[in-house]
Each structure stands twice: as structure tokens, then as C-alpha cells.
Amino acid sequence: MIFLCQYQIRFILLQNRQGKTRLSRWYVAYNEEERTRIEIESHRMIVARESKMTNFLEFRNHKIIYRRYAGLFFTLCVD
DSSP states (O other): OOOOOOOOEEEEEEEETTOOEEEEEESSOOOHHHHHHHHHHHHHHHHTSOTTSOSEEEETTEEEEEEEETTEEEEEEEO
């Protein structure tokens, strides 16, 4: 049986604890100003969460899945 994934990846971010983006991949067209706003807003939401909370959260009309590893946040946004 084959399952098809129906989620589209919007972007992938790799950020340090201070919010500086180390790597970003954008799969949906955003202008530079909107990209910066998304990076800042998503990082603020992630950092404000306690470690015991789930690694999934609502972001605008999408889902953010994140993981902290060795002082870096790996962030994935899907539909």
C-alpha cells in the first residue's frame, strides 16, 4: 500500500538560540521583508515555549515542527 504525503513544505530554518538564521530554504515565494518577519516571529514563538511542551505549533494557517539540538533550532513549516 502506498501513502502519498499531501503536506507541502513552506520553509526550513536553522537558527541559533539568539535567533540568527544559519540556514534557510524557502519553497514558497516570499519577498525579503516577509522572510525576515517570518524568521523573527517563528523564533519568538519557539523560544517562548517550555521544553515539556510538544514540538508542534500553529503558525498563521500552517504548522511549525521544530527541534532543538546542540543550541540550534531546526524549524520546518508545512501546510
